Amino acid sequence: KKYNVAILGATGAVGQEFLNLIEERKFPFANLKLLASKRSAGKKIQFMGKEYTVEEATENSFNDVDIALFAGGSISKTLGPAAAKAGAVVIDNSSTFRMDPEVPLIVPEVNPEDISWHKGIIANPNCSTIIMVMALKPLYDVSKIKRVVVSTYQAVSGGGKEAMAELEQQVKDINDGKEVVANILPGAALKKHYQIAFNLIPQIDVFKENLYTKEEMKMIDETKKIMNDQDMRITATTIRVPVYRSHAESVNVEFEDEVSVEKAREVLAKFPGVILRDNPDEQEYPMPLETSGKDDVEVGRIRKDYSIDHGLNFWVCGDQIRKGAALNALQIAEYMMEHDMIKK
């Protein structure tokens, strides 16, 4: 069976990764429509030996589309419901619908059972959330988790192609002894911008009234929804680091019952989509450079937290554009195809 696929936001970092993955995974598409905002319409994209012209996305773009992959952005708000109404299954990478009780929020290895109650739109979680829950789920299945304390080290790819270009340019300019310009990070629409090269920025997205950033609140709220446990206590600090595309996270977990380091290693090693890289004797642990461009999330530095009764610390790295965005969305579509959940 082949499906008509549309990619909205085809020219951005996530859109481009959708294309890489469709080719790599031999995703069974019949027609492929590349959509973007008016600004990018008309651009030519070479894909699998064919030239595609990017079309401006409108409410009428989705007739005859079976699967609509939305790369993200505020455009989802209007076009998501329009595409669903036209009969497509929308897999949306923006934050628009994630906390909507009518919309499932899915990581296929963690809560595939929630896909069944979708009403046309399925939300793809925030990248740092996806990478963390991939490691939390196999541990949760050993013992209920009481509390999570997470600090993130997030790559510039989370800010899109422009943020990646900004880091590259700043490093060049510093090496050339030129003045450093910052226009994008921590967020293009914010009033102040800071150098990311050789720096860390403790702000991802805007601040909320409670003094947390939106990114921090996404990690808290989305994790509870995906893990289906509103009692889990979570606190997060999210930091932008000068790394290109893999996010890293330091995670402290308090369990209800004892979970040994050996057991944690055993269940993580077995979990699909996770690679255990945890061998201190050989200095083996996950690093963002190693996970960049790869599908699997890597976990290591697993050790007991001696300051509490049933606690573990670990370190997880995962490619933000792959598992954190495009890959996870495509895996949702693949799961639905395997289970014949997509109408043709």
Ligand code: 11C
């Ligand atoms: C970042 N997590 O690293 C963000 C990017 O809600 O999908 C993705 C924002 C989102 O900047």
